[in-house]
Amino acid sequence: MKKALSALLAVFVALSAGGCSPVNIWADYRETEDLELIRVLGVDSADQSVTVTAGTGEWADGEESRIIMQRAENLPAALNCLRCDPVGREPCFTHTEYLVVGEELAREGLGGLLDYVERMSTLRLKTGLFIVRGGSAESAISACAGERSSAADMLKYISANVELMGLGSVYSCGSVAASLADDGLALVQAVAVGGSGGTEGDFILKPLGYAAFRDGKLLCYFEGAEAAALSVLTGRVKSMGMSAEPEDGSRAVMELRGFHVRVSPRWEEAGLAAVRVDIEAKAGLTQMSGGADIEAKAVRRALERRLAGQLEELTERTIVRTQALGCDFAGLGGMLDRRCPGKFASVRVDWASIYPNLDITVSARVELDRTFEITSTPASAVYGDERGNVDAVR
Amino acid sequence: METGQRTAAERYTGPLTEEGLEAIFGGSDDWVSRNVRTAGGPEALLMYIEGLCDGDSIAEQVLRPLTEPERMGMFAAPGPAEEAILSGRVYSCAVKRRRELGEAASDLLDGSCLLIFPGTGSALSFQVKSKDKRPVGEPRDEKVLKGARDAFVEPIRVNTGLVRRRLKNPDLRIVETDMGSRAGTKAAVVYIEGFTSPALVDELKRRVENIRTEGIITSAALEENIADRLSSPFPTLISTERPDKFCLNILEGRVGILADGLPMGYLAPGTFAQFFKAPEDSANHFIVGSILTVLRYLALLISLLLPAFYVSVATYHHEMLPTKLMMTIIQARQSVPFPTGFEALAMLTAFELLQEAGLRLPQSVGQTVSIIGALVVGDAAVSAKMLSPEIVIVVALAGISGYTMPNQDMGNALRICRFLLVICAAAAGMFGLAIGCGLLIYHLCSLESCGVPYMTPLSGGGDRLSAFIRRPSPEAPLAEPALKTQGDGSRRTENADSGRMES
Numbered sequence A: 001m002k003k004a005l006s007a008l009l010a011v012f013v014a015l016s017a018g019g020c021s022p023v024n025i026w027a028d029y030r031e032t033e034d035l036e037l038i039r040v041l042g043v044d045s046a047d048q049s050v051t052v053t054a055g056t057g058e059w060a061d062g063e064e065s066r067i068i069m070q071r072a073e074n075l076p077a078a079l080n081c082l083r084c085d086p087v088g089r090e091p092c093f094t095h096t097e098y099l100v101v102g103e104e105l106a107r108e109g110l111g112g113l114l115d116y117v118e119r120m121s122t123l124r125l126k127t128g129l130f131i132v133r134g135g136s137a138e139s140a141i142s143a144c145a146g147e148r149s150s151a152a153d154m155l156k157y158i159s160a161n162v163e164l165m166g167l168g169s170v171y172s173c174g175s176v177a178a179s180l181a182d183d184g185l186a187l188v189q190a191v192a193v194g195g196s197g198g199t200e201g202d203f204i205l206k207p208l209g210y211a212a213f214r215d216g217k218l219l220c221y222f223e224g225a226e227a228a229a230l231s232v233l234t235g236r237v238k239s240m241g242m243s244a245e246p247e248d249g250s251r252a253v254m255e256l257r258g259f260h261v262r263v264s265p266r267w268e269e270a271g272l273a274a275v276r277v278d279i280e281a282k283a284g285l286t287q288m289s290g291g292a293d294i295e296a297k298a299v300r301r302a303l304e305r306r307l308a309g310q311l312e313e314l315t316e317r318t319i320v321r322t323q324a325l326g327c328d329f330a331g332l333g334g335m336l337d338r339r340c341p342g343k344f345a346s347v348r349v350d351w352a353s354i355y356p357n358l359d360i361t362v363s364a365r366v367e368l369d370r371t372f373e374i375t376s377t378p379a380s381a382v383y384g385d386e387r388g389n390v391d392a393v394r
Numbered sequence B: 001m002e003t004g005q006r007t008a009a010e011r012y013t014g015p016l017t018e019e020g021l022e023a024i025f026g027g028s029d030d031w032v033s034r035n036v037r038t039a040g041g042p043e044a045l046l047m048y049i050e051g052l053c054d055g056d057s058i059a060e061q062v063l064r065p066l067t068e069p070e071r072m073g074m075f076a077a078p079g080p081a082e083e084a085i086l087s088g089r090v091y092s093c094a095v096k097r098r099r100e101l102g103e104a105a106s107d108l109l110d111g112s113c114l115l116i117f118p119g120t121g122s123a124l125s126f127q128v129k130s131k132d133k134r135p136v137g138e139p140r141d142e143k144v145l146k147g148a149r150d151a152f153v154e155p156i157r158v159n160t161g162l163v164r165r166r167l168k169n170p171d172l173r174i175v176e177t178d179m180g181s182r183a184g185t186k187a188a189v190v191y192i193e194g195f196t197s198p199a200l201v202d203e204l205k206r207r208v209e210n211i212r213t214e215g216i217i218t219s220a221a222l223e224e225n226i227a228d229r230l231s232s233p234f235p236t237l238i239s240t241e242r243p244d245k246f247c248l249n250i251l252e253g254r255v256g257i258l259a260d261g262l263p264m265g266y267l268a269p270g271t272f273a274q275f276f277k278a279p280e281d282s283a284n285h286f287i288v289g290s291i292l293t294v295l296r297y298l299a300l301l302i303s304l305l306l307p308a309f310y311v312s313v314a315t316y317h318h319e320m321l322p323t324k325l326m327m328t329i330i331q332a333r334q335s336v337p338f339p340t341g342f343e344a345l346a347m348l349t350a351f352e353l354l355q356e357a358g359l360r361l362p363q364s365v366g367q368t369v370s371i372i373g374a375l376v377v378g379d380a381a382v383s384a385k386m387l388s389p390e391i392v393i394v395v396a397l398a399g400i401s402g403y404t405m406p407n408q409d410m411g412n413a414l415r416i417c418r419f420l421l422v423i424c425a426a427a428a429g430m431f432g433l434a435i436g437c438g439l440l441i442y443h444l445c446s447l448e449s450c451g452v453p454y455m456t457p458l459s460g461g462g463d464r465l466s467a468f469i470r471r472p473s474p475e476a477p478l479a480e481p482a483l484k485t486q487g488d489g490s491r492r493t494e495n496a497d498s499g500r501m502e503s
Helices: A002-017 A022-027 A075-084 A103-108 A111-119 A137-144 A151-165 A173-183 A225-234 A297-325 A332-339 A341-348 A351-357 A379-383 B018-025 B055-066 B078-089 B101-109 B156-166 B198-209 B219-226 B243-252 B272-276 B279-283 B286-315 B323-332 B340-360 B363-383 B389-402 B408-446 B494-498
Strands: A035-046 A049-056 A067-072 A090-092 A098-102 A128-132 A185-193 A205-214 A217-222 A239-244 A251-268 A271-289 A359-370 B031-037 B043-049 B095-098 B112-116 B123-127 B172-179 B185-192 B238-240 B255-259 B265-268
Touching (some): A022 B408, A035 A151, A035 B323, A049 A075, A049 A137, A075 A090, A075 A111, A098 A137, A098 A151, A103 A217, A111 A173, A128 A151, A128 A173, A137 A185, A151 A185, A151 A205, A151 A239, A173 A185, A217 A225, A225 A239, A225 A251, A225 A271, A225 A297, A251 A297, A251 A332, A271 A297, A271 A332, A271 A341, A297 A351, A332 A351, A341 A351, B043 B055, B055 B112, B055 B123, B078 B123, B095 B101, B101 B112, B101 B123, B156 B243, B156 B255, B185 B198, B185 B243, B198 B255, B219 B255, B219 B265, B238 B243, B272 B286, B272 B408, B279 B286, B286 B408, B340 B363, B340 B389, B389 B408
Parallel strands (some): A035 A098, A098 A128, A128 A185, A271 A359
Antiparallel strands (some): A035 A049, A205 A217, A239 A251, A251 A271, B031 B043, B043 B112, B095 B123, B112 B123, B172 B185, B185 B255, B255 B265
């Protein structure tokens, strides 16, 4: 008995020393039915105050997700105000999957918001972060609320597919905070309030590339091809569509995937003289129009060269823009650090000043590995001409 | 005559007399004492206890030869008649002369009849035990698909025969002793001389001999008198109704105990890992046997921790649940009036009640009760929003997992621990659960069975993996290192070889 009591005492001491006081343990007691799961949380700033918009989870019996809004002088106060919800359930932020920030707050700075997320155990660091371009979080969340849709569902769809479309990548609050703490730069997935959502395929929230932050404040946006190039350089793209014309009159639509980026620095006595960025990618033919014979080696090589050229051009253009901004959003410094940490240590401190003037060349190589060509016989010979006459075509 | 906590042979001292036996047994209605006249002339007194002796055997093997003139006609005096009977004139297979009152009383209780020639001061004891006993049948609780189909029965002699039939080893020792002063139950300590650790044998013999109770009528009486620590619900003796499992453990270096009247064999020492090994494991392919053992450990975790874990995450650590599951639980619990902890405890109690009802009632009715309880009442309780479906699933999963325990005693101990862990989790969430688990592990590590740490080999003292996997039979060391067997402990020791099992 004495041994058991001493073991119990030892466990209590160990837990207490680890920061688990009984008071804290029992303060966490909640019955699940008393909780209101907040799946998406929007934060806006206006007139020296903070507005939070919370989108709840929908229920299995058809109860729609609700939107709760509160305004207060700061974020913790606004979140506390959410507890005054008339439904009587306590908001639970432990399952908040997405944090949506309005453009105005983004311009003012994400520091305070991320600081709160870092400190509070209720919000998770892996919560996905979104910026609403040209709008407020409240407008984005409210626009999504419908009979069979919610902001959380739409953001979930975007998170799952944005890297497949080459339109950006969703960074978590934790990684954005870490990136800002590291070099003051961060990329955040941007969305815009688009269609009405009334027709099929018309999404209310649309992915719109990256919002670029410097020192915690919104600097600019990278969208379209630039966002795709940044995704390639940062290794956060799964596939990317690109079209090219191998021969006169024909047009091929390709899907690029399997990107591999390698940086090769050229060091001179004065330090880092130049950097060459080599990009390799695999391509698959998704659509071919015109009379080009894709099985012909010459046509394939021509197509590969054109794709590589396009990839080089848009990557160079994006790097030049980041150099003009004086911000290494592509993370080339990090890649160099990993490639040759010893030499890079000498320029690490001055990297921000070296990067804008650095001679950076891009070389791309694309290999067309899949044409999905079932047979070398033209499709019309297999499936027939317009009248369905196969023999006539042969 | 003395009384006290001793056997009949110890209690009744002094010379054997008719009056002495009458004084001991005379007040009982099943006591038979009648005069018999032999063919030669002398009168004798036949005494036995009805029910313990076989009447036909008495008539055919004792009375009939006594009345045949060609056998007993020439012996007119009691002394020569007694000598003639001892030399084989009466063809009972076992006859002994008794001169002590205690010995005679013990023989009568053991199913012998006594023939007393007045004035000789001795009695002839014929073994004519009643044959009305249950035949060796199939095991009821430890069934296997591949393997022997016989099980221990109540008479100890049949059980020792079952063991002897498998272990045809001249070194096999079956040492019998009497336990309990009033019931006088026989117990046998079974081991292999020269192989089993002498210290272990001596310890078990000492414990069996030191049993001082009124009688060993139930298995718990034996277990509680031999077990190391009574305060622990965890079994430290392996009980089995299968002679093959019993013999396999004897070959591994354990000591067996058989008790008259109990259709079970007991083995010591019993370690934690031993209770997760089913007889079927050694019958199956070693890979299948190993996977099933690992599955049983997984079932142990589910049975022990799942309800407590559910209570913990549903009340304190909501962030640990996946969002969709959390939403489902919230939805399901909307109208449930009870807190999650209470709901879990109530459901666990209901589960135990159903189980008890199913066990106590006849088999056909028991199944009906189970169906009504589990399906009808369970479904009605969920429909009436008195319980959430999640807790029904959690408790059912834990209960089903508990049934995978090959040893019912271990299963019962886990049931108690399951309740305690749910209380810990309801009190302080995951921290309470951690404290509960810590204390449970502490308790298990503090247990010993006949000097062997209970958590062997998990805590050391052997191949840890052997707790989870079964090595192929030719490669497996037969004896466990912790059992400190004599010889090199390898599978093919001389003794073990000669005592190889016959199935």
